[in-house]
Structure formats: C-alpha cells, structure tokens
Amino acid sequence: MRELWYKNAVFYSLDVETFMDSNGDGIGDFRGLTHCLDYLTALGVNCLWLLPFYPSPNRDNGYDVMDYYNVDPRLGTLGDFVEFMHAAHERGIRVLIDLVVNHTSEQHPWFQEARSNKDSKYRDYYIWADEAPPDEEVKTIFPDVESNMWHYDEKAGAYYLHRFYREQPDLNSANPEVREEILKIMGFWLELGVSGFRIDAAPYLLEPIGVDADLEELKHFMTEMQEFMASRRTDAVLLAEANVSADELSPYFGNGDRMHLLFNFLLNQYKFIAFARQDQEPLLEVLKLLPEIPYNCQWLNFVRHHDELTLDCIEDEQREEIFRAFAPEENMQIYGRGVRRRLPPMVGGDRRQLEMIYSLSFCLPGAPLLRYGEEIGMGDDLSLEGRDSVRTPMQWSDSPNGGFSSAPAEKLPHPVIDDDKYGYHKINVTVQQRDPNSLLNWMERLIRTRRQCPELGAGQYTVLQTDEPAVFAHRFDWGDRAVLLMHNLANKPCSVTLKSETNEHLTDLFSDRSYEPINGHTKTIPLEAFGYRWFRVNQ
Structure with a gap:
C-alpha cells in the first residue's frame, strides 16, 4: 500500500437517490451528485461512502441487489458513474461503495435460477431446508417486521434462509463459488476507480446458518479479499460493518491483513451513555474495552448514519438511560434496540451540545464520518416508517423541495422535511453559507482543523x-x-x-x-x- 491515506481522511456518507436530482424526475442521480462535488470539496471531506446504487426493487433502501454490475437506471448509467468518478478524482476525493454480499434480492438471476432448478449450481449459492427448522435463538435483523428467518418458496419446494427481509435470501458464503463471485464483483468496480468497499453486515457473511462451514476458512476469506484488492489497486481499503462485542472485534483486523477500517459501534454506544449522564466514565470504560489494532488499521467514528442509532451492545438499563434522554417517546425508538432520530432533534436543537458532540467525535481515536445533512443540522421525519425517518432528501435551499428536485413533491423518494424547526425553509445550505455563524461554517472549521492535526489519526x-x-x-x-x-x-x-x-x-x-x-x-x-x-x- 502506497500510503495510509484513510488514517486521517474525513469521510462523508450519502445516498445518491436523496442527494441531488439533475433531471427533474424526483430521484437523485449521479449527474446531480457530480454537480455537488465542489460543495463537498469546499466542506473539506476527501472520501465519499456511497450507499448501494445497484439495480434493486428497493425493498430495503437498495440493499436488495438484483445486479452487482450496473447502476440503477433511476440514478443514471454506468457512463454517468464513470464521469462522476473522474470528477471526484480531479478534486482529490476518493470513493468507497457498498459491497452487499450477505444476501441478494429475490429477483436476482442467481436466486431465480436457484428456485427453478435444483440441479443448478446456483442452488448452492443460497441456504435451503426441506422442513421448517426449529425456532432459532438468532433473530431476524428486523424483528418487528419479520418474525422468522426461514421462508417457504413454492417454486423451490423448500425453505430458504433470510436474516433480513424475506425478499433478501442469504447467500451461502461457505460455498467457494460464491466467494469467487464476490472477488469478481470487487474487481469490476476497482477497474472503474473506486478506492475500496464498505462490507455490509460483515458478521453474517462470516457466520452462515444452516450449512456446515469452516469458520477459520471464512475468516481467512477476509485476508483473500484484501490480497485480491491489493493486486488490483494498492491503496484501496476495506471498511467493515461489524456491530459486535469488544472480544469479537480483533478477528476483523487480523494482523492488519483483513479489514483496514471498522465502524466503531461500541464507542458510539458508550458515547451516548456519557452524553445522557453528562459524565466521562462511560468513555473511560469503552476505551479500555476496545482492542489494540494493527498500525495499518483504523477505527471509523460517527455520530449518526443511515440506519438507527443502534444500542444493542450495551445493557438494558444503559439503553433505557439513552431512551429517556434522547428518545423518550415510543415512536422515536425502533426494534427495541435503537433510536430513529437525527442528532439535532435528540438534543432539542441545542447548538452548544451539537458542537460538543461533533467536536468530540472528530478527535477520538480513529477517522471521522459525517452523514449527509449533518453539516447543516438536518432533522428527521418521524411520520415516515422505520429507518426512513432519517433518510429524507438533502436540503439545499428554500426553493420547492429544498432545492433537491424540481419534480412534483409526490415523486420524491421521501418528503422533504417541512416543519417549523427543521424544515427546508429554515435549514438549508444556501442560508447557512451566507451566515458566518452557521453550523455549516462551524463544521467547515472543524473539518479544516481536524485535517491540520494528523496526530489525531496516526x-x-x-x-x-x-x-x-x-x-x-x-x-x-x-x-x-x-x-x-x-x-x-x-x-x-x-x-x-x-x-x-x-x-x-x-x-x-x-x-x-x-x-x-x-x-x-x-x-x-x-x-x-x-x-x-x-x-x-x-x-
């Protein structure tokens, strides 16, 4: 690897479909994102993490992939993606993309072939059972929606495993041919210039249910992924989503030969205990819990991201403390384990507390991540279902639809926030760029200062x-x-x-x-x- 650029990068997460619409159809697209690159450059971020943009039925925000080698037509074409990558590289911005290989969409050609033909090689790409397995201790990811992780398929005449929605059958990562497909997908996007991948639901990729699997072999697959990637692009990185306990974190780093970065879910959960108590003790506790990591590895710190603020690695009493402080109403909570709000409403819009929380998050051990809209203090829409409450379109100006799109409002993927406190008329980029005391201008100073302090990352x-x-x-x-x-x-x-x-x-x-x-x-x-x-x- 030529350089450990990710040790001090400032990451920015966005969903193409809710960032900027260039053609007025109501859906954000790659041309719109390309037009916004100068804004992101001025903000100071130097690595983008893009949520899934593959063709998808969109049952799960694009995480139900039906073609790993293309762009959802709603978002543009492969040509638009290549033009976006060229423009990003010209501005010194790297791009990570989601690698969603724990499951596919039920509409993926692999699954359609698997359910239609027992003799097809694709049958073993998924995990099947002739009879409904007994209730497992392992729950589905969405317990409020899916009570069982085995679903009977009439055409296949068998049950298939799905730890997410039933429309997302789990891939059989114990099958070497599936692992080979994963490497092939990585190679395709590396050729188009990406700087690495965010591995979605990494623990489930390494721990398949319902098949005989060599767990050490699957852990070694992380090493194979890094070796393969390095053979194509020496400075590319792997970022894993692994929300696990402290004693389960080290295998993801290995000896520096597996994942380069991990989201620091544990630190984030203890941070919110500290914020709720207004006491540093939980921070002292979690920093002792976290394992030492190899020099070429890094934590990725965040405050909020595209899912709920998950709180499943802490005690029930600690979770209740956070609920009481930041999500006291049942509608603000989700799955019994998380908070489905953005930070500004959680702290009652208190600018002092907002600044302190982001300042701390930017200088804890690791590299910082911002979710789109955090830089202007966007709110949430609790009238939307589930996680969609924090996935509303970016608020660019006080023009219709917040400047996100010229389409009729009903064509947008989600309504733009339009309330008295966090609505786009009041909270938007244009207004804050004109105000030297705005949160946006403060965030630019924070990012600039963070990038001038390489000690924080290295x-x-x-x-x-x-x-x-x-x-x-x-x-x-x-x-x-x-x-x-x-x-x-x-x-x-x-x-x-x-x-x-x-x-x-x-x-x-x-x-x-x-x-x-x-x-x-x-x-x-x-x-x-x-x-x-x-x-x-x-x-």
Whole structure:
C-alpha cells in the first residue's frame, strides 16, 4: 500500500437517490451528485461512502441487489458513474461503495435460477431446508417486521434462509463459488476507480446458518479479499460493518491483513451513555474495552448514519438511560434496540451540545464520518416508517423541495422535511453559507482543523485525569507533535485542573468560544457548559 491515506481522511456518507436530482424526475442521480462535488470539496471531506446504487426493487433502501454490475437506471448509467468518478478524482476525493454480499434480492438471476432448478449450481449459492427448522435463538435483523428467518418458496419446494427481509435470501458464503463471485464483483468496480468497499453486515457473511462451514476458512476469506484488492489497486481499503462485542472485534483486523477500517459501534454506544449522564466514565470504560489494532488499521467514528442509532451492545438499563434522554417517546425508538432520530432533534436543537458532540467525535481515536445533512443540522421525519425517518432528501435551499428536485413533491423518494424547526425553509445550505455563524461554517472549521492535526489519526492517545467527572481530556502524541483536547459533557461551566506534572505550553487551536490564553505554568483550564478546547502542545 502506497500510503495510509484513510488514517486521517474525513469521510462523508450519502445516498445518491436523496442527494441531488439533475433531471427533474424526483430521484437523485449521479449527474446531480457530480454537480455537488465542489460543495463537498469546499466542506473539506476527501472520501465519499456511497450507499448501494445497484439495480434493486428497493425493498430495503437498495440493499436488495438484483445486479452487482450496473447502476440503477433511476440514478443514471454506468457512463454517468464513470464521469462522476473522474470528477471526484480531479478534486482529490476518493470513493468507497457498498459491497452487499450477505444476501441478494429475490429477483436476482442467481436466486431465480436457484428456485427453478435444483440441479443448478446456483442452488448452492443460497441456504435451503426441506422442513421448517426449529425456532432459532438468532433473530431476524428486523424483528418487528419479520418474525422468522426461514421462508417457504413454492417454486423451490423448500425453505430458504433470510436474516433480513424475506425478499433478501442469504447467500451461502461457505460455498467457494460464491466467494469467487464476490472477488469478481470487487474487481469490476476497482477497474472503474473506486478506492475500496464498505462490507455490509460483515458478521453474517462470516457466520452462515444452516450449512456446515469452516469458520477459520471464512475468516481467512477476509485476508483473500484484501490480497485480491491489493493486486488490483494498492491503496484501496476495506471498511467493515461489524456491530459486535469488544472480544469479537480483533478477528476483523487480523494482523492488519483483513479489514483496514471498522465502524466503531461500541464507542458510539458508550458515547451516548456519557452524553445522557453528562459524565466521562462511560468513555473511560469503552476505551479500555476496545482492542489494540494493527498500525495499518483504523477505527471509523460517527455520530449518526443511515440506519438507527443502534444500542444493542450495551445493557438494558444503559439503553433505557439513552431512551429517556434522547428518545423518550415510543415512536422515536425502533426494534427495541435503537433510536430513529437525527442528532439535532435528540438534543432539542441545542447548538452548544451539537458542537460538543461533533467536536468530540472528530478527535477520538480513529477517522471521522459525517452523514449527509449533518453539516447543516438536518432533522428527521418521524411520520415516515422505520429507518426512513432519517433518510429524507438533502436540503439545499428554500426553493420547492429544498432545492433537491424540481419534480412534483409526490415523486420524491421521501418528503422533504417541512416543519417549523427543521424544515427546508429554515435549514438549508444556501442560508447557512451566507451566515458566518452557521453550523455549516462551524463544521467547515472543524473539518479544516481536524485535517491540520494528523496526530489525531496516526498518533498514540493518552487519557488524562481531571478533577471534573464531566470533563473528558486526552492527548495524542506523534513524533515531535502533540495535541491536547478537552470536552465538558455537562450543561454547566467549570474549571478543570489536569492531574499532570507537565509544564508544556498550550495554544488554542479550536474551541467553543474565545478563552484567555493558557499560561505555560497554569494547569487550571476554564470550560463553558458543553464547552470544548483543542490545544497544540508546545514543548
């Protein structure tokens, strides 16, 4: 690998169909996304993660794929994708795409052949049972919608496994031919210039149900994926979605020869316990739980993404604490394990708390990820079903449909938010670009400062002891460079005394307001309610 570019990249996640519509049909497309690349460049992001854009019946937001080698016609053509990739590369923006290979759509030609012909090789691409297996302890991913993960198919005369919706039959990853197909799919998109893949539902790919599988062989497949990818593009990376307990994380990294990045689900869940309690202790606890990772690997930190804020790796009482603080109504919760809201409504629109949370997330060990619309403080629409509440179109201006599309509103994939507090008339890019004090301009400064501090992605971090339980302080050291960071999780100001013997001089880099400079011999540091300060450490 030529460089570990992902250690300090700023990632940005978006769904093409809800970002920008270029032709007025109501659906976002690649031409629209290409027109928005200058905006993303100015924001400071340098790697895009695109949600699935393959042809799909759209039962599950595009994650039910029916053709791995094409673009959904609603979103454009392969030619449009190539033009988008060229424009992104010209601006120094890398692109990761979703690799959805735990399952396919029931309309995929592989499954259609499998259900029609028992002797077809594609029969073994899926997992079948002649009789309904007994109830399993393993639940479906969507327990409120699918109560059973085996579905009888009349044409096949057998039951097939689906851990997501019944329209998404699980692939049999224990079959070497399926694994070969996965590598072929990767090779196709690498030839078109992508910088890697986000592996959807990685644990289910490695732990098939209903077949005899060599688990060590499947874990080794992650190594094969990295080796194959490196043979085609040496700087490409694998990002895994693996929401598992702390003791199950290390195998995904291996010795640095498997996944390059993992979403830090565990850290995110403990972060929200800390926010709910206004206490740093959960952060101290989770940082001790996380395993050491190889030098060439990285965590990917986030606040919210395209699914719910999942809370299934913490205790029931901890989950209830978060519900009480941020999602007290049943309609704000989903699957009994998560929150289906964006962050601004969760904190009642409190700008101070918003800034503190994003500031902290951008300087914890790992690289940061933003979900589209977070930079302007978009809200949610709880009238929509399930996860769709956080998947509304991007709000570009106060023109009809928020500037997302010129089509009639009924043709949009989801309605644009149009309420008094978070509606597109008030919350949009155009308004905030004109306001120097807007969240958008603050976010640009945050990203710019983060990119000027490579210590945060490549350095060694140390948690610092303080005399305030609500203040989390830590520092990163990298060669002869160091930064020190402090965040007040509480809604009251304080002065913090660092329990350190150092007399290093601290220079403010980024903070919630202008503070008096810190004297080289002073260890007591003031912080506003929900305040934060980033310091350059000068020897």
